[in-house]
Amino acid sequence: xxxxxxxxxxxxxxxxxxxxxxxxxxxxxxxxxxxxxxxxxxxxxxxxxxxxxxxxxxxxxxxxxxxxxxxxxxxxxxxxxxxxxxxxxxxxxxxxxxxxxxxxxxxxxxxxxxxxxxxxxxxxxxxxxxxxxxxxxxxxxxxxxxxxxxxxxxxxxxxxxxxxxxxxxxxxxxxxxxxxxxxxxxxxxxxxxxxxxxxxxxxxxxxxxxxxxxxxxxxxxxxxxxxxxxxxxxxxxxxxxxxxxxxxxxxxx
Numbered sequence: 478x479x480x481x482x483x484x485x486x487x488x489x490x491x492x493x494x495x496x497x498x499x500x501x502x503x504x505x506x507x508x509x510x511x512x513x514x515x516x517x518x519x520x521x522x523x524x525x526x527x528x529x530x531x532x533x534x535x536x537x538x539x540x541x542x543x544x545x546x547x548x549x550x551x552x553x554x555x556x557x558x559x560x561x562x563x564x565x566x567x568x569x570x571x572x573x574x575x576x577x578x579x580x581x582x583x584x585x586x587x588x589x590x591x592x593x594x595x596x597x598x599x600x601x602x603x604x605x606x607x608x609x610x611x612x613x614x615x616x617x618x619x620x621x622x623x624x625x626x627x628x629x630x631x632x633x634x635x636x637x638x639x640x641x642x643x644x645x646x647x648x649x650x651x652x653x654x655x656x657x658x659x660x661x662x663x664x665x666x667x668x669x670x671x672x673x674x675x676x677x678x679x680x681x682x683x684x685x686x687x688x689x690x691x692x693x694x695x696x697x698x699x700x701x702x703x704x705x706x707x708x709x710x711x712x713x714x715x716x717x718x719x720x721x722x723x724x725x726x727x728x729x730x
Contacts, residue, residue, distance in 0.1 A: 496688035496713065497668040502572055504669070510565060517558075576670070576682055585649040585683055588642065591624050592654070592661030592674045595703035597694060598623040599642045602635070603727060609633015616657055625657075637726050642694060642711045644686050645719040651683045662697030665711055671697060686713040 495504060589600040589608060593616070602608050609632040616625035626633040644650055654663055656674035664671040667690075672682045696707040714722065 493666045494688065494690075495667070495669070496686060496690065496692065497670070498685040498687050499572075499576060500669040500687075502575075506565075506569060506572055513561070513565070576684060577672070577680070582649045582683075585651040586644070587651050587653070588644070589624065589653045589655070590642070590663060590674065591657060592663065592696070592700075592707075593618075593623070593657040594659065594701045595696075595707040596623075596640070597642075597661075597663070597696075597707070597709040599639045599709075600624045600626075601637055601639065601723070601726070603637065604635055605632060607632045609636050613657070635727070637729070639726060641709055643719060643722055644711065644713050645716045646686050646689045646713050647716070649683060649685045651681060654680045654682065659700050660698050661700050661707070662695075664695050664697045665692050666695075667692045668711070673698060689713045689715060 492504060492507075495501060587602055587606070587608070591598045591600065596618075598618075600608065610627040610630040611625040611633075612627050613625055615622055615627060617623070624636075624638050626636055628634075652663075652672075654672055654674040655678070656676045658676060660676070661674045662671065663674055667688075668684055668686060670682055670684055672680055674680065690713055692711040692713070694709040694711050696704060698704075700707060
């Protein structure tokens, strides 16, 4: 399988490097689907060739009733395919739900992601580890409040907002995604994460970065005329470097 794809430290032929703890499971499921599809392609063409060959020999050794052969072969094959694809669907749903529906660890770092035309903003809680209340009417990037933090809520006094997402390596992260104006698609291919941000809703996705580096954050939804420039940077740092970055941001007024 690794002839086509690599889930290790180095990128494969088509997949980017795997930099998340859950990446190996997703990559393995993708490879499994492709190998099954390739096997079915070979099988179907083999059956077509067999059918063409049998048409040339009407008095061949196949003496069975053709109706019985249809029931035993065609419907049996359909049943096996139905079971196979049901199993693949359940397996994919479990992988999907593991990053969204199951709760993140209570010690997971909380980061709020806000998408708006045409930029991403990332809000971190301060030393109280609690987000302050936000109000849509207070969103004002030009006035230094892109997240719409309510100044009347004391919990938001120590929150800070960054134009880049910075995370520590080896620690689980719980992202809260929301959008201000239209639907935006938050995606980081190397971390195998993709989730839409929808106005009026908050979606959670949790993961653990396993490889330090710099990765591109892209918007996968056509969100307007400036969609092409809606991107940001994710930096995954060793724990000590991340703590120094956080202290510097918290000290900046």
